[in-house]
């Protein structure tokens with residue numbers, strides 16, 4: 001029995017050592033794409049710090065990699081969540097979302113932060129909980145930014161959009 005347990009740990013150790021060489025691709029795009037989002041949504045420096053410390057790692061193309069995230073299996077776990085997080089909400093692609101999508105993202109944002117679903121639990125184990133004051137600041141900013149965006153839609157101003165899309169947005173506007 002003892003040798004079986006010993007063998008198990010030797011195999012486990014080998015797997016862990018080997019997996020250190022299987023490094024997931026890093027998420028290290030330019031910060032410029034985030035700047036576009038921050039300017040469009042009028043992020044204050046205070047809110048910017050909260051977003052940087054709690055959300056950007058999984059929801060932008062620019063993740064910070066502290067030492068522990070270099071170690072497998074944490075590195076693989078992180079890569080998986082970044083991929084998932086960006087698929088649902090990618091701040092680096094903010095400008096590519098339509099007005100309607102942006103509005104929906106804000107709605108989800110407010111909901112997820114309010115319900116304490118974001119940042120993910122596994123992330124706060126290492127990075128620490130988001131304080132209730134910071135939660136409140138994020139929610140207030142998101143609500144304001146959502147209202148501002150509604151008052152100033154940008155889709156119809158896009159020159160790049162095809163005629164049909166512009167016609168669509170005019171139609172939608174006239175229904176409201």
Ligand code: HEC
Nearest residue numbers: 054055057058081084085088089108109112118119120123
């Ligand atoms: C460790 C990675 C991670 C961190 C950190 C993180 N998220 Fe997420 N987020 C995810 C993943 C994965 C999903 C998709 C699955 C889910 O909803 O649980 C998601 C989903 C979301 C969604 C839903 C988008 C949609 O349209 O369904 C919003 C909004 C969101 N996150 C906002 C935030 C905010 C705000 C923060 C910071 C306070 C944050 N997230 C921090 C990984 C993360």
